[in-house]
Amino acid sequence: MLVNEPNFDKIYNFEDRLVRFAGECILFVRKLEKSFEIEYYKNQLIHSSGSSALNYGEAQGTITNKDFIFKVSLSVKELKES
Numbered sequence: 460m461l462v463n464e465p466n467f468d469k470i471y472n473f474e475d476r477l478v479r480f481a482g483e484c485i486l487f488v489r490k491l492e493k494s495f496e497i498e499y500y501k502n503q504l505i506h507s508s509g510s511s512a513l514n515y516g517e518a519q520g521t522i523t524n525k526d527f528i529f530k531v532s533l534s535v536k537e538l539k540e541s
Contacts, residue, residue, distance in 0.1 A: 474519065477512035477534070484508040484541065504541055511537035 485508075488501040511534045518530030 474512070474515055477515050480541075481505075481508040481512045507537045507540040511535075511541065 484504050488504055491497050491501060514530055514534040514537060518527050518534065521527040521530060
């Protein structure tokens with residue numbers, strides 16, 4: 460592989476990207492000030508971003524296409540919430 464050639468396995472590994480997104484959300488909310496309102500949304504962001512990664516990981520282990528679609532749709536829902 461050339462130096463400037465992208466590693467497509469890393470770029471398109473959606474599960475790794477979701478886990479990284481959840482971690483970045485945690486790092487982001489740690490920088491926010493403390494107030495009742497902000498604490499509520501901080502908790503919601505941490506929950507929904509982490510849940511999207513976990514739901515997608517669960518979808519990888521499904522047997523049927525219908526179950527896979529359901530789990531991925533839950534992941535998308537959580538991402539929209541984020």
